[in-house]
Amino acid sequence: MIYIKKGKEPDSLTKYKKQKFAYYDGYKEKDDVREMLLKEQGYLCAYCMRRIDINHMKIEHWFPENELSDIERLDYRNMLGSCEGHIDGTNGKKDDTCDSHKSGDKITVNPLDNSTLCSIKYNSEGKIYSDNNIIENDIDVILNLNSEKHLLKLNRKSMLKQVREELCKMQKRGIWGRNVLEKVKNKYINADENGYKKEYAGVAIWYIDKKLNSVTIK
Structure with a gap:
């Protein structure tokens, strides 16, 4: 996981938010958001850093969607590009990663906030971890970034x-x-x-x- 510098939101999103009763599911130009997220992130998942593309990604809301209002769900500053986090044939959510495993849970670690990334470490076997107990729980439990099934x-x-x-x-x-x-x-x-x-x-x-x-x- 590395720091992501957020850029300007797509013009189509800016325009849509000015409409009366704008809401996330009503915004039809989501590919504009996907393209912008891909460019910001170097075509990598914001969490596990595997390769993603416009047809194989999810628009992730770092702060959970289910706790946001319609207009808050359209806040580009809360959006990240995530991998799909699922492999067909694996054991459902248990083996999922990233946004698919996080679901509606809140996390502290945030690729948009460098201060939450400074405690992240790796060992010689490729395990990602942190000495900060809260960040460690985010990484290993909520995001499941040491998934064996996904070979991370x-x-x-x-x-x-x-x-x-x-x-x-x-x-x-x-x-x-x-x-x-x-x-x-x-x-x-x-x-x-x-x-x-x-x-x-x-x-x-x-x-x-x-x-x-x-x-x-x-």
């Missing part, structure tokens, strides 16, 4: 291996210097020329930041 830990472990190999190719001997670490980090922070960020980039950024905090050489 395995995919993050593979990303850790990838970033280590990339660093080794750039500097085969000695301690990785700050310049090397920052150069590789930028590849995971920034989107490519098509607007796509790397899947599971959060674990790579965390790993590099950990190295940056301990390095003293350029």
Whole structure:
């Protein structure tokens, strides 16, 4: 999970909200919202960071829809792009992730608020966790981000291996210097020329930041 910088809402949404009795289900241009969310998030799920596209995503309300008024449900600042969070043939909601598992629950961790992300860590097996008990419950229980069925830990472990190999190719001997670490980090922070960020980039950024905090050489 990484910080998402919120942009301007789609013009069609701004226009629709000016109508009398505007409500979320009455807004028919939701693909405009989906496209904007995809661009903001580098075509990654806001929570698990797997790849999403306009035909395979959900518009997630970070603060639960069932506690919002009609007009509040149209607040773009509360919207995130989430994966569908379900695999056919799995055990229903128990094996779901992200918005599909969260359902109407409230969470504290928020990709739009960097202060809620600073306690997030990963281990060598790709598990995402936090020493903050509230954030840990959000991550592991409510969002189910360590789901075995969805191979999330395995995919993050593979990303850790990838970033280590990339660093080794750039500097085969000695301690990785700050310049090397920052150069590789930028590849995971920034989107490519098509607007796509790397899947599971959060674990790579965390790993590099950990190295940056301990390095003293350029």
